[in-house]
Amino acid sequence: MSDTHSHSVAFVRTETLPQLPPPASEAGVVKWMRENLFSSVPNSILTLVSLYVIYQLVTGAFPWMANGIWNTNSLAECREILDGATGACFSVLTERWNQLLFGFSYPSEFYWRPGLAFLLLFVAAAPVMFFDLPRKLLLFTAVYPFLAYWLVWGGTIYTPLFALLGIVIGYLVYARFVKDSFAMGFFGGVIAAFIAWFIGGYIVGAIAPAEPFLEAVQSRDMGGFMLNMTLGVVCVSLSLPLGIVLALGRQSDMPIIKWICVIFIEFIRGVPLITLLFVANVVLAYFLPPGTTFDLILRVIIMITMFSAAYIAEVIRGGLAALPKGQYEAADSLGLDYAQAMRLIILPQALKISIPGIVNVAVGLFKDTTLVSVISMFDLVGMIRGPILSSTDWNGVYWELFMAASVLFFVVCYGISQYSQWLERRLATDHR
């Protein structure tokens, strides 16, 4: 039988068949959808529900956005033009954009000053953030705070110049004495800087021209997103070094330093930020002698910085605790002293571990700057809730304004988060 069978085959193919395309259900979009969207009954239901929700959102929001009106002078005019149709009234943004960005009393002819300071911020931040850039750029970073202060607040250029001079003198004294002892260098530097500022204050008072090159702007005229940016940038950059110092202090063997740091951190962490802001705004006014005007923005900066420094200190302490004990011992065995061990071995690793936590605090802090609207400062949210919504023209425009605010905040916070992820990848030296 087997013979007959083998001979009964009339034709045997000698070459391989060309490959057929996979069945339609196993290729391309269909396969992807089968695997990812409709792999099981519950998933299919979820997909359909999600599609329905997205559809609803898009059909609901799109006409509203697309019909948006950009060039009227009041909400009433918007409604007249729309005549019952759905549509956003973005005119509030085109009419009040300057108030949203700069507050309502910053002189409009000086808008270029904070604008320029904002652009220069990127130049100043670049060498700190991207360490492949030439190190000489750090010189500009060092000058930037004084330059930005001068641009935004205006007034005589001697104030920031002498502030810078005080720091330079302090640093020179520190460099001279630090070889003998760190404490002597540190305190000598601080005292020298204060003496320089004290004397500088008198000199500035004497030589300041009546008509400064950049006209002075009062702190109470600051507002809008500029205020959020100022508070956010200043407080983050001040609280990071302060947080490192506090974290190291808390780990210190010296009891007084340790307890000062512990009490500071625990006290600040146990008090809500809004309480600190009220203290800055209201209670301090009672303790200062009548007539003293201790700048409100400065008070708020101090409070927010203390607040975020306490949190950053705890984040960094987590990083320090995560380091194996062998790292400390390795530093000791190399004969490094405390400062060298921290600078060269411990902190680079501890800070690297702490990056996500620090970024978390920084983003939270930036958004928390909107709390100052509660103590009647007109930051972005304060501008919206106060002057803009209470004007007869724009009373009732909520979505458009708060959407604009969230876009501004989202851009900044997303930028910070992307940078931190890049930084983590860049610093990854372990074998993952």
Added chain:
Amino acid sequence: MKKTAFYGALTVAGFAASMASAATLDDVKERGTLNCGVTTGLIGFASPDANGVWDGFDVGVCRAVAAAVLGDPNAVEFVPTTGKTRFTALASGEIDMLARNTTWTFSRDVDLKFEFVGINYYDGQGFIAPRDLGVSSAKELDGATVCIQTGTTTELNLADYFRANNISYEPVPIETNAEGQQQYLAGACDVYTTDASGLAATRAAFENPQDHIILPEIISKEPLGPLVRHGDNDWGDVVRWTLNALIAAEELGVTSANIEELAAAPTGNPEVNRLLGTEGELGAMLGLEADWAKNAIAAGGNYGELFEKNIGENTPIGLARGLNAQWTDGGLLYTPPFR
């Protein structure tokens, strides 16, 4: 009301601290500007326009005082205050006067050690309801859901009113006026209750204001007025009589249009002459120039003009004079004589 006690204690402390600089009038003259506390923004009463210039009914009072004391209605530094910071700002001396639609109550006057110098707006709590609901009186609201701001006097007033009329209601607690507007428009409650001036402003912001009616009942007394620190009577007199001058000017027919003419030479009406300084020594008694009241009235007009310009019937807010009419027109404005 632990909070009140806390602020009260703070205020007392601040009062003791500020006794040293009691002569506010001298301070203001020396400084050349008046520090006036206003809201951070309340439609019609105080808000900065697109150019950052403050305008509104309360702002008008500030400008009048600045004009009376310094001769310049623009010599005002407006210090925005919130409901929480307003009293401490005044007590600590950060501001010279507070014109922030603040209700004159016993405890604020006596316990917090402030001096209410008068009333510039008689407000009261009212209700707004959709026209479709078909009610024409608050007494018909039996069983209604009511949007109400928590922790305010309006909440207590509401409970009192419904109990007194023996009807029931269901409160829907909300946090801010803006939230109240949204909840009410979304139909979360049948009626929304807050101060009548606030209701009018709220209604003005609606897309279809004619679909909503403000019920005629006013269930509480909210006399709003400017206030100063306790213990500086000279300064209190200046603010009090500036406000009175605005009210008297309307009663006497002195407006910003005819004031130059009336002040140029003594007129037939001796009270107008005393008010405008062409007769008598009223300005000197206050420690001000003879034309103090003329400047105050010229700053933004008399009381009636301020009212019409900022919150009156021709504005989007559209408040009727009501209680805020002159006593001769059946209202409550009744200023003591300028004599």
